[in-house]
Amino acid sequence: MSFVFGLLIFYPCSLLYSSLAPTKCLLSNGRLLSTDSSKIDEPLKVEEAETISSPPPPTEKLLVLGGNGFVGSHVCKEAVAKGISVSSLNRSGKPCVRESWADSVMWHQGNLLLPDSWKDAFNGVTAVISCVGGFGSNSQMYKINGTANINAIRAAAEKGVKRFVYISAADFGLVNYLLRGYYEGKKATEAELLSKFPYGGVILRPGFIHGTRKVGSISLPLSIIGSPLETVLKHAKPLTGVPLVGPLFIPPVNVVAVARVAVRAATDQVFPPGVVDVHGILRHGDQK
Ligand SMILES: NC(=O)c1ccc[n+]([C@@H]2O[C@H](COP(=O)([O-])OP(=O)(O)OC[C@H]3O[C@@H](n4cnc5c(N)ncnc54)[C@H](OP(=O)(O)O)[C@@H]3O)[C@@H](O)[C@H]2O)c1
8 A cells, every 4th residue: 555655656747647638747846847648759848947046156265374474475465366255364464565465355463372362263264274384493483383373273173164275394304303393393283284174184395485575675586596496496306305415406486386376275176185295386386
C-alpha cells in the first residue's frame, strides 16, 4: 500500500502523461506544467519555467594589517584600484600621504599586541593581508613578527575570515641566526597560519623588496639597486641551492609585484593555499 502511495507521489506526471487527454501537472512552485499526450514521441515541453536567480557575487572586504607601511601601502593601493572595500589596522592610523588611495581606505588605529584595542576591526572582514613585521632586539622582533601576527590569525579565524595572506620572508641561511627573533617569529606565524587556515592561508616569502620607500618626507628609490639585481638573479634559481652562499642569489622583487600577488591570493578563491617563494611571486606578479 505504501509502495503504491509512494509511486503516486513520485510519478504523478508520468501517470497523467499516459492518459489520453492533454494534461496539466502542478509543480512544487505552484505553476502548471502542461503536456500534450497526442505528441508522445516529442520531448516534454515546458510552457512556463521559473527563472533561477543566482546569489550576487560576494562582496570582498579586505583588512590590511600594516597598511601604512612600505608593502602595506602598495597592497592598499592595489586593492583600492581593483574596487575592493579596504580597511587597515596599524598603531599610528592614517598616514600623512596626499594620495587618493589613502582616502578610500578605512583606517583603524590599534596595536596587535593589545587585543582590546582592535577586535572590532575584524568585523565583517572576508580576507586579511598581514604586512606587519619589523626589527629591533630579538625579543621585540619575535613579538612583532610572531606574537602580533599570531594574535591577528586567531582573531581572524574566530571571526570566520575566509582567506589570510601573510608577508613572511625568504630563508637567508646564516642571516637567520643573526636575526633569530625575526625568523623565529616568522616561522611561528607561518605554523599558526597553516594550522588555522589550511584551505585559505597563503604565505609569501620575498627576499629583498624594492620600490620607492617613504621615510618621513624622503623617498628612497630602492629600485636603483633592486631592479637590475632582480633582472640578473631571477635567472639564477639553481644557484640559490648552493650551500652557505645560495641565499645571496635570491632575487629582489618589486613591491608592486608583491602587492599584486598578495591581493590576488586574498581575493581569488582558486589561488592555492600554502607557501609562495620568491620565484613564485615573480611568476604570479608578471600575470596581469
Ligand atoms: N621590506 C622588505 O624588504 C621585506 C623583505 C622581506 C619581507 N618583508 C616583510 O614584509 C612585511 C612588511 O614589510 P615593510 O617593509 O612594509 O615593513 P614596514 O614598512 O616597517 O611596515 C610595518 C607595518 O606594521 C605596522 N605595525 C608594526 N607593529 C604593529 C603592531 N604592533 N600593531 C599593528 N601594526 C603594527 C606598522 O605601522 P605602525 O608603525 O603605525 O604600527 C607598519 O604599517 C614585514 O613582515 C616584513 O618582515 C619585508
